[in-house]
Amino acid sequence: MSFDVFAQRFVGGKPADADGQVLRALIAPHLGRVEPETRFAELIFEDGTADLYSDDEPGTGFMVNHVSGRRAWDLIARVAAAGEMALFAPGVPTLIFSEAARAHLPAELADGAVVVASGADILRAIADG
Incomplete structure (x- = not known):
């Protein structure tokens, strides 16, 4: 898929760094x-x-595009979950990896956010977009 998918962590409604070493x-x-x-x-x-x-430090957020195959989506899910990051793609609700993450999103993103757990979930959300 060639559209851009962005990943960003939020704390208290503001962008925040994730653990770049883990990512x-x-x-x-x-x-x-x-x-x-x-x-x-x-x-x-x-x-x-x-x-x-990404910046030199992937913990500050990243973007992926031109994703092919399913294993890439599985890695994107693992990285975003480990970094407590939300995913954003055109025409797709905000994707989060735990219900607890919803409380940290900006208010305008929290209501429609969808909890996902895997690359397959991400692909379903994109298809349903």
Whole structure:
């Protein structure tokens, strides 16, 4: 899928950093080509790839696009859940990985947020968008 999916952690309705060390550890086994000057990394999986864009510190949030295969979505779910991050995509409700995360979202995002637990859940939410 070629649209942009953004991940951001919130605390008290404000953007907040996630634990970048944990996120890097999850992402590292899938790193392919990395272009630090454009903050781009290609993630490689047995069944596809994904383009990842982030600051030097992935805990500040990230964006993925050109996601192919199901394993990439599984990693996105693991990373977002580990970072207590919400996912945002065009035409899709805000996706969160625990009901507790809803309390930290800005009010305008909290009401329609949907709790998901896996890459398959993310794909369903996108399809239902």
